[in-house]
Amino acid sequence: MSQARLMDGTGLARRIVEETAKRAADLTERTGVAPCLATVLVGEDPASVTYVRMKQNRSRKAGIESRHVALPAGTTTNELIGTLTALSADPTVHGILLQHPMGHHIDERAAFEAIAPEKDVDGVTLASFSAMSFGLPGFASCTPGGIMRLLDEYDVDPAGKRAVVVGRSAILGKPVGMLLLGRNATVTYCHSRTTDLSAVVREADIVVAAVGRPRLIRGEDIKPGAVVVDAGYNPGNIGDVDFDGARERASLITPVPGGVGPMTIATLLAQTVEAATRQTGV
Amino acid sequence: MSQARLMDGTGLARRIVEETAKRAADLTERTGVAPCLATVLVGEDPASVTYVRMKQNRSRKAGIESRHVALPAGTTTNELIGTLTALSADPTVHGILLQHPMGHHIDERAAFEAIAPEKDVDGVTLASFSAMSFGLPGFASCTPGGIMRLLDEYDVDPAGKRAVVVGRSAILGKPVGMLLLGRNATVTYCHSRTTDLSAVVREADIVVAAVGRPRLIRGEDIKPGAVVVDAGYNPGNIGDVDFDGARERASLITPVPGGVGPMTIATLLAQTVEAATRQTGV
Numbered sequence: 001m002s003q004a005r006l007m008d009g010t011g012l013a014r015r016i017v018e019e020t021a022k023r024a025a026d027l028t029e030r031t032g033v034a035p036c037l038a039t040v041l042v043g044e045d046p047a048s049v050t051y052v053r054m055k056q057n058r059s060r061k062a063g064i065e066s067r068h069v070a071l072p073a074g075t076t077t078n079e080l081i082g083t084l085t086a087l088s089a090d091p092t093v094h095g096i097l098l099q100h101p102m103g104h105h106i107d108e109r110a111a112f113e114a115i116a117p118e119k120d121v122d123g124v125t126l127a128s129f130s131a132m133s134f135g136l137p138g139f140a141s142c143t144p145g146g147i148m149r150l151l152d153e154y155d156v157d158p159a160g161k162r163a164v165v166v167g168r169s170a171i172l173g174k175p176v177g178m179l180l181l182g183r184n185a186t187v188t189y190c191h192s193r194t195t196d197l198s199a200v201v202r203e204a205d206i207v208v209a210a211v212g213r214p215r216l217i218r219g220e221d222i223k224p225g226a227v228v229v230d231a232g233y234n235p236g237n238i239g240d241v242d243f244d245g246a247r248e249r250a251s252l253i254t255p256v257p258g259g260v261g262p263m264t265i266a267t268l269l270a271q272t273v274e275a276a277t278r279q280t281g282v
Numbered sequence: 283m284s285q286a287r288l289m290d291g292t293g294l295a296r297r298i299v300e301e302t303a304k305r306a307a308d309l310t311e312r313t314g315v316a317p318c319l320a321t322v323l324v325g326e327d328p329a330s331v332t333y334v335r336m337k338q339n340r341s342r343k344a345g346i347e348s349r350h351v352a353l354p355a356g357t358t359t360n361e362l363i364g365t366l367t368a369l370s371a372d373p374t375v376h377g378i379l380l381q382h383p384m385g386h387h388i389d390e391r392a393a394f395e396a397i398a399p400e401k402d403v404d405g406v407t408l409a410s411f412s413a414m415s416f417g418l419p420g421f422a423s424c425t426p427g428g429i430m431r432l433l434d435e436y437d438v439d440p441a442g443k444r445a446v447v448v449g450r451s452a453i454l455g456k457p458v459g460m461l462l463l464g465r466n467a468t469v470t471y472c473h474s475r476t477t478d479l480s481a482v483v484r485e486a487d488i489v490v491a492a493v494g495r496p497r498l499i500r501g502e503d504i505k506p507g508a509v510v511v512d513a514g515y516n517p518g519n520i521g522d523v524d525f526d527g528a529r530e531r532a533s534l535i536t537p538v539p540g541g542v543g544p545m546t547i548a549t550l551l552a553q554t555v556e557a558a559t560r561q562t563g564v
Contacts, residue, residue: 126412184475193466195442
């Protein structure tokens with residue numbers, strides 16, 4: 001059997017960022033306002049520091065100003081909420097990104113909820129989840145939003161297809177399932193308590209792996225012709241799917257890296273400019 | 283094969299209402315406050331008038347005061363929001379039920395969102411949906427909450443089982459799927475665009491039918507030993523499941539009527555007294 005076609009997230013993300021940069025420049029020219037993304041980081045976890053720096057660099061290249069708030073590791077939930085509430089009220093800030101995971105002493109849900117929904121360009125608030133679940137106006141969580149955009153780009157219409165989402169996190173598994181359901185897929189959620197994961201995955205026309213366990217999905221469990229989206233991040237650039245095995249059976253597959261990853265940041269930037277456009281009201 | 287055992291919603295609901303009446307009486311004795319449910323009805327649709335009257339009668343029998351607001355059919359969304367906002371702010375009202383469906387000229391979502399989450403005892407707000415989705419404190423939509431209580435009563439543990447939800451409405455299909463997922467079932471959502479409904483239903487250890495199409499689920503599609511929950515309402519007391527056929531194969535099944543229906547009102551009353559208890563703060 002021939003190998004699956006690769007879904008090129010890097011190339012699509014580049015085009016989205018170019019479009020976003022044009023929209024940002026246009027907004028600035030028309031209104032004098034530069035879109036601004038505030039990034040908030042608690043503590044100095046090296047991986048988080050790297051992620052935030054990358055997001056700031058990408059923002060800058062897209063004509064988005066970034067404002068960084070670095071809080072000490074000992075910051076309390078209330079202090080963090082105070083910071084996020086102030087940024088939510090600040091008219092010069094259009095989008096807010098709270099880098100997570102945070103320390104265990106922080107109530108993450110309470111912190112996320114302090115972000116105004118219209119500035120929730122990372123799609124982490126409950127309001128954004130509801131919007132994704134019911135097709136209401138709002139911002140998508142960035143990885144799920146990026147996955148849907150990638151499917152569209154490759155003309156994958158989820159309607160009537162069986163989609164299996166492996167993982168049920170608040171910002172990845174659950175929302176991507178709701179987005180696929182909104183596009184009329186028959187959606188199944190699997191997770192650590194699923195009894196026979198292989199059997200469920202074998203039914204899938206579209207598999208979204210979003211659980212963070214290296215090569216959990218075996219190539220032999222991919223239905224011939226299925227579309228495979230690997231949103232897993234594991235050390236050593238290993239996805240949640242056995243890429244080599246899955247590639248022999250799938251029709252389309254995202255590489256790791258270069259598949260879902262770049263789409264996440266592209267979605268963040270596009271949503272920030274969209275937020276600035278809406279808030280500027282022109 | 284022997285016939286399925288019936289899941290007696292009428293009997294369980296009666297016991298829940300008795301317990302609820304005791305809790306209401308206890309609250310009133312301790313604090314002088316009687317739990318109060320406000321019912322809001324737009325127009326005079328005969329079925330809706332009947333439903334609201336039934337809910338008021340049941341409330342009264344459980345020691346819950348009811349306050350009814352009847353609005354003319356021509357009420358605008360803004361006027362309705364005004365009414366709901368006032369009830370949300372009224373400290374003598376503990377729960378609010380907005381009878382739906384409403385007229386097509388009403389923005390139902392905007393109306394629901396005017397109900398304060400702590401008074402949303404019918405579980406219709408986006409905040410309540412998020413709470414059900416993420417296991418956060420909040421009120422369940424009444425039918426989904428009643429279904430979970432019924433499963434518990436019959437010792438059905440969803441963990442590791444395959445649950446198939448047929449229907450994806452905002453207050454029934456979507457939330458009951460999220461509650462089952464929170465209890466560790468592997469959950470599949472089916473709907474009108476599902477390609478081969480029979481094939482999906484045949485995989486289910488637990489079937490929840492919540493779509494409102496008479497006998498859509500055929501007996502022959504029930505996996506032997508499955509648990510069948512029929513939340514469908516169709517004229518003539520006909521469920522979404524072919525009861526006679528399903529009964530031959532299932533291990534447990536809800537009758538229609540007398541299964542899910544009574545659990546919905548019992549959940550509404552229990553949640554109203556719970557809301558009053560929380561708001562009274564004793």
